[in-house]
Amino acid sequence: MLTGIVSDHGGFALKEEIKKHFPDINWKDYGCFSEESVDYPDMAKYLAKGILSNEISRGIAICGTGIGISIALNRFNHIRAALCHDIVTAEMARKHNDANILSIGGRILDNEKAFAIISTFFTTEFEGGRHQRRVEKLETMG
Numbered sequence: 485m486l487t488g489i490v491s492d493h494g495g496f497a498l499k500e501e502i503k504k505h506f507p508d509i510n511w512k513d514y515g516c517f518s519e520e521s522v523d524y525p526d527m528a529k530y531l532a533k534g535i536l537s538n539e540i541s542r543g544i545a546i547c548g549t550g551i552g553i554s555i556a557l558n559r560f561n562h563i564r565a566a567l568c569h570d571i572v573t574a575e576m577a578r579k580h581n582d583a584n585i586l587s588i589g590g591r592i593l594d595n596e597k598a599f600a601i602i603s604t605f606f607t608t609e610f611e612g613g614r615h616q617r618r619v620e621k622l623e624t625m626g
């Protein structure tokens with residue numbers, strides 16, 4: 485299965501480093517493809533469409549802070565984008581929230597910290613149980 489990755493210009497440099505650092509992951513790169521300015525809601529939409537069409541099952545979204553692109557992604561049904569700044573939040577985003585998208589800030593994290601967060605996010609399973617009910621409620625929010 486492909487793993488999606490997307491960024492705006494504020495996350496472009498980190499996106500490229502991530503692909504190099506994790507060459508064994510089959511990436512589907514939804515852009516952007518240079519440091520030319522783009523709008524994070526547009527970039528979020530490309531990744532969201534990838535999830536909604538089942539082209540990808542999980543993804544990484546990067547803007548300058550990770551904030552704008554996570555806000556945009558969470559406006560789509562079935563998307564659970566978690567903005568994570570460290571290993572603990574990445575672990576909890578999977579265990580309790582079954583997040584399908586990791587959002588990070590390209591101007592916030594250094595490469596090594598971002599790589600550690602990504603490794604944690606992609607190797608941590610959802611715990612289910614009482615969290616399953618809560619995640620299901622997210623699907624009926626309106």
Ligand code: RB5
Nearest residue numbers: 494547548549551552553
């Ligand atoms: C773009 O300059 C910047 O605003 C964007 O990358 C992001 O940080 C927004 O939340």
